[in-house]
Amino acid sequence: MPFKIISALVLLAASSLSPVVYAAERVAVFPVPGSNVHPAYQQTAQDLFKDYLTETGKYAVVDVPASTGTEPADATQAVEAGRVAGADLVMLVRLTHLQSNFRVRLTVYQVATKAMVYADSLGSTGGPDQLDPVVARLVKGFAKGERAGGNAEIDTVTQKEADPYLKEVATKTFGLRLGAILPFNRPGGGVEAGPGLGLFWMYDAREYMAEVFVDFVSSSASGGNDKVQAFDVGLGLYRPFGRKNVVPYAGGGVAYSVTNFGGAGANGLRFHGAFGVLFGRLSSVQLRGELGYFVNAYQEAAYSSYDLPTGASNSKYLSHGPMLMVGIGF
8 A cells, every 4th residue: 555655646746747738829821922032031031930930839830721822912811811721820921121121020810819919020231141030039029929129149139230320420620719718706806818729629410519629828918917827628518509501509618727817826627608600510611709608616826825925815716707719610
């Protein structure tokens, strides 16, 4: 008796560990039509779908009778042909090829309900020679109920996904600009303008314009309280109001600035806003005029530590003021 009990337990354990066999759904894959595709690729696509469906273990591919083995005119005819073939599902595939781009579109209908149960498409560059990874991913997406566009693996990445994205080319302009700044609240007191000379590199990306600039400002005064000197290296970002040859724009920027406005000198970040007009945006020669306002994010002391008069307070000044610029770009 104990031997029989042990044998029964062993058989029960073995049966519980054995794999569960599910009835595979029967799928009819119709001949694959195509636009601008050689018939050999159409046959290859049908064969690949059959092979990958079989490899999933979830589906059994059934042959469509010769009398209905041509391309069905619509889904209704495909479902009827699938019923005749004894299929549970019918799979319709279509190839589209244009230059190096091609796309595979997949639609699956359930025979019993005549309802569409799955639809997806995936494309690639490199022409129909990329059929294998595209078909593999479409079948995988169908089997798992997911989109083929997001199920790539290391051996099914398409050429399109490997290629770099195409980008719009920004118009690049190099130019010279002249201008002046009028700093308020400076250590030197009073009002003193500082003329300047600069270079800029403008990049026009249609919806916005960005620039890199270098400016040097120096007043005619050699020193003392009238000194207005600055050296700036910065970035600007502007929004054009239109797409015509003459266009106004507005924006701002930030620069690393080294200044001496009549005090001990200082350096740090400077921010500015600006409004301007660009002439010749569609030309190889451009003119621009700009009016702006800057604000230093740092303070300049009135005296350096070794120049501070006895008993005097060393006040610090946060300078700001208008700025004017005209430039020409090529």
